[in-house]
Amino acid sequence: MSQSRNDLQDRRFGATFRTDSWWTEVLPVIIVFGGFGIYATWRAFQGVSYEFGPYLSPFYSPLIDAEHHWLPAWLSPALLILGAPLGFRTTCYYYRKAYYRAFFLSPPSCAVTGVGAGKYSGERKFPFILQNLHRYFLYLAILFIIILAYDAVKAFFFADGFGVGVGSLVMTVNVVLLSCYTFSCHSLRHIIGGKLDCFSCEVAGGARHKAWKGVSILNERHMLFAWASLVSVGLTDLYIKLLCEGTITDLRLF
Amino acid sequence: MAEATLRVYRGDKDGGGHVDYKVPVAPGMVVLDALHYIQGHQAPDLAVRWNCKAAKCGSCSGEVNGRPKLMCKTRMDDLPLDQPITVNPLKTFPIIKDLVTDVSLNYRINKKIPAFTPRENTDWRMQQDDIDRVQEFRKCIECFLCQNVCHVLRDHQKTEEFGGPRFFVRVAGLDMHPLDSVSRTELLKDELGIGFCNITKCCTEVCPEDIHITDNAIIPLKERVVDDYYDPIMWVIRKLTGKK
Known part of the structure; x- marks a missing residue:
């Protein structure tokens, strides 16, 4: 006999019999998500280096009162709009898993005791009960996809006419990845057809079943799209920032 | 050897x-x-x-x-x-x-769930498209690994307030059945405490039948609860149309 019964029922933080490096699962989330959060906050408050030729940073699109006619000089235009994509990602079902594990340690990993034993209320109380508003952020996110798609098309029209620069491709890839992330959303999957119990009994049920199946295929890769689009938004902004500051030059392909 | x-x-x-x-x-x-x-x-x-x-x-x-x-x-x-x-x-x-x-807790939770209740004069023919989803949930072998790993039960011991992943799978199988006539969203919200679930997906990771418990059962059920209790537009639509 090497251990007592109490060890088996240990509910202190970090208690586990797992022998693998479970903590390595949360490290990439802390680094990438945390790093993006710091970078995005800094860039949003900066209020400069967001527009170069036909390229507009996704952090600043749609661009509202860039000349500061009514917007106070200290207030960056990005701060007016970033609430919508931030809210969409914060309430996203995938990111919830990621940050509850990595930042709230609730639990840090499967079969590893988390924090807050005895005080846990999940998503039943404020502020986490607001996660239930995810579908409203989805509606806003779809609006942003339309705006960013317009920006991506505009990125092919330079002062001397139509052309393709590296920035045009960067912005196009970014909006494609963001679209994949947005249209693989669990709430969209529910709204578009998942809420029905009987597809064949409803008006346009066949079309809704096909739409639901399509979103379900995308939804299986929701995590992949979540990370890919997060990285692409950050890199698109960084590319335009570096162009604005003259650190790099935009290569025109034709 | x-x-x-x-x-x-x-x-x-x-x-x-x-x-x-x-x-x-x-x-x-x-x-x-x-x-x-x-x-x-x-x-x-x-x-x-x-x-x-x-x-x-x-x-x-x-x-x-x-x-x-x-x-x-x-x-x-x-x-x-x-x-x-x-x-x-x-x-x-x-x-x-x-x-x-002693896994009898699970059988006590199970008793809270209203059984399959077909509509009156049900036509028992069903389309495969309507039944696909439910068939995944029927794969459950009740090993209770998902109940065991769920931190709401394991760490926080909410055994009286929370149903657990196995029973969300069961409710999903009933609620999404094309011939069932009962809504279980009130049960999910109040008695089975689906709001305690914070989607950390450990139940899905341990399922030996590879049921996508979180994506296909719990999240769709959470969305149904949002429809009925947290979505103001749905509330207005229900008031205007008189539909439940």
Whole structure:
């Protein structure tokens, strides 16, 4: 006999019999998500280096009162709009898993005791009960996809006419990845057809079943799209920032 | 022949501890085979629940090196044999003896769920498109690994307020059935406490039947609860149309 019964029922933080490096699962989330959060906050408050030729940073699109006619000089235009994509990602079902594990340690990993034993209320109380508003952020996110798609098309029209620069491709890839992330959303999957119990009994049920199946295929890769689009938004902004500051030059392909 | 050390929990509700057993490892051997070897050669009083040895009855759930697993599906050659392999009973449920736990909590939760209730004069023919979703949920073998790993039950012990993943799968199978006539969203919100679930997906990770518990059952049910209780536009639509 090497251990007592109490060890088996240990509910202190970090208690586990797992022998693998479970903590390595949360490290990439802390680094990438945390790093993006710091970078995005800094860039949003900066209020400069967001527009170069036909390229507009996704952090600043749609661009509202860039000349500061009514917007106070200290207030960056990005701060007016970033609430919508931030809210969409914060309430996203995938990111919830990621940050509850990595930042709230609730639990840090499967079969590893988390924090807050005895005080846990999940998503039943404020502020986490607001996660239930995810579908409203989805509606806003779809609006942003339309705006960013317009920006991506505009990125092919330079002062001397139509052309393709590296920035045009960067912005196009970014909006494609963001679209994949947005249209693989669990709430969209529910709204578009998942809420029905009987597809064949409803008006346009066949079309809704096909739409639901399509979103379900995308939804299986929701995590992949979540990370890919997060990285692409950050890199698109960084590319335009570096162009604005003259650190790099935009290569025109034709 | 290679040899493994199994560090098996021995005890009952009053206490216990781990005992090391040396077991010869045969090709294709699973952890349940090793436990049977211990029963046959070293400790005939070792209690372990098992039945089919084919990952279909859901009886031999345990924790191997701290990970919730079906012991009949966990191969010895997938485990590091250079160190003792810890075999524990399910942590969430009270121990009866050794590796056998009292899972009757699950049957009490199950009784809260209204059974399948078809509409009057039901036409029993169904379209495959309508039944696809529900068939996934019927794969559940009730091994209760998902109940065991769920931190709401395991760490926070919300056994009276929270149903747990297995029963969200059951409710999903009933609520999404094209012929069922009962809404279970009030039950989900109040009695089964679906709001306690914070989507950390451990239930999906441990499911031996590969049921997408979180994506296909819990999240769609959460969305149905949002429809009925948290979405102001849906509330207005219900008021205007008089539909429930």
